Amino acid sequence: MKILLLEDDIQFQESVCEYLQMLGYDVDCASDGQKACDLIASNFYHLFILDIKVPKISGHEVIKYIKNLNLNTPIMITTSLVDIDDMAIGYELGCNEYLKKPFELAELKFRVAELMRKYYSVDDKNVIKLNGGFEFNTSKRVLQKDGALIDLSAKETDLVECLVSHLNMYVSMDELREFVWGDKEIDGADIRMHVLKIRQKTSNEFITSKRRVGYKING
Template sequence: MAQKNRIFLLEDDTNLSETVAEFLEEEGFDVETAYTGTEAEEKLYETRYDLLLLDVNVPEVNGFELLKTARSQGVDTPAIFITSLDTLENLEEGYESGADDYIRKPFALKELLLRIESLLKRNFSHKKSPHIEIAPGISFDPVGSTLYKEGEPASLQPKELALLKLFLSRAGEVIGHETIYEHLWGYEETPSESSLRTYIKNLRKIIGKDKIVSIKRYGYRYQP
């Protein structure tokens, strides 16, 4: 029997939490829930999940801060925010904190399911999968975390590797500088814009300049 995907749900509205959890369990997922940000932090520290569903306005630690902290600690699990916040600023803050998707309340359960399935198909951070072809003769092995060029491993610094994995997991998306900094530099490290430019330059030399597009004054987009 195939192992079920594990979903973590943070939602302080008990009725909505039960409704979403029951629906997803009927669709074949294992679902674990939490009702406060502090409770969620503990569970994310203890357990590895396949996908995170996070409400924003929850007691103690809000969803944005929760995910931002988790990303800084190396948690790369795909995450969807479910929230009633609907301004452009809210949307930007959600993506800047490391979200992969954002769904506004009220939402149809079927739409939520489609978004979950889409993210799980894209995610490769901790699953066995075939090499990801980047360009002719260039591929990435997500299991061994190795970039290959013409069949030979390419030498990458740890932060260059982390940056490549971030780009591949969010292919086609515009990723802001702050999000990149949070993924590449640890809690006690100071992000460096010049170092980031060097990492981008080195990756472009290997995978092609046109694969990483600069978005002026905002960030970068990996072009699949």
């Protein structure tokens, strides 16, 4: 599970980042709002943890940017601001959680785990529950149903992992070529064949498709 952390206090940023990584999360860090927006534009995240009073672009403006991209990714605000108006603005813009500084790292752990559970049905932080009763373990990179392992090839596993990392979002053919095949020469028929084989091993509804849009797996 991937998290973007926006925090301009470098020492505190490093502390929070290291703690989240110790918990098993993949974390990108930004020290100003512009850097955060740049990262959001080029990466997929499962959670945004945003400070408000940061250089260049405020955390509130970053939330507006996220919403303009039509992302449904959960957002947690971490700030020392105590004015109720600032909290109200954050919630009105679409944040899902508020954590007032200073906070204990253990509290952050539980807040993050709860958001992951709520939005991605994640009980074990490495296990993502998918439609049809399937589960994907992001640490072991295995797909299971009712405890039974689904026998996927290496490339089929890469493809499922890519779609799971973009859960509930369509991934285009070009994006699949980049993420799964590294922009190697592979035509659409080959990608469709890989999808067909995965469906044969799971169900016809496991991977959904939309013409000229791409493929997705729903949680």
